[in-house]
Amino acid sequence: MTFLMHWSFKTGYHEIAAKKFLATGAPFPECTLWKRWHAPGSVERWILLEADKAxxxxxxxxxxxxxxxxxxxxxxxxxxxxxxxxxxYS
Structure with missing residues (x-):
């Protein structure tokens, strides 16, 4: 099944999350990661992935x-x- 995951930074956590992402790459075990989108100048991000289970x-x-x-x-x-x-509708 395909899932769209929308996320945003909690107030005060941008730097912590950014450093964690850079250190780990934020892997998705048991998923096929299709794409991540980052909105420059925004706290909004999206991930599109395929997974057998939620x-x-x-x-x-x-x-x-x-x-x-x-x-x-x-x-x-x-x-x-x-x-x-x-x-x-038929």
Whole structure:
């Protein structure tokens, strides 16, 4: 399943999180990490990944919870959503 993880820095934790990221690379075991996006001049960031279970997202978010606030959303592609929309409205 594909997940979009949105996160932002908690107040006062930008430097701590940045140093942790640079030291570790913020790995995602048990996931295929598709892409990370960083909004320059903002505290907003996004991660798009593929995982068999939401547990992997939860584990990663928990590891960074001291520094970051998280929103995790399962997402579908057009190819996945199209048949479901067609079924709902047929």
């Amino acid at each position: 547990d992997a997202c939860y584990e990663h978010a928990a590891e960074w919870a001291e520094c970051l606030d998280w929103e995790v959303t399962p997402v579908l592609s057009d190819e996945q959503a199209g048949p479901l929309i067609a079924k709902a």
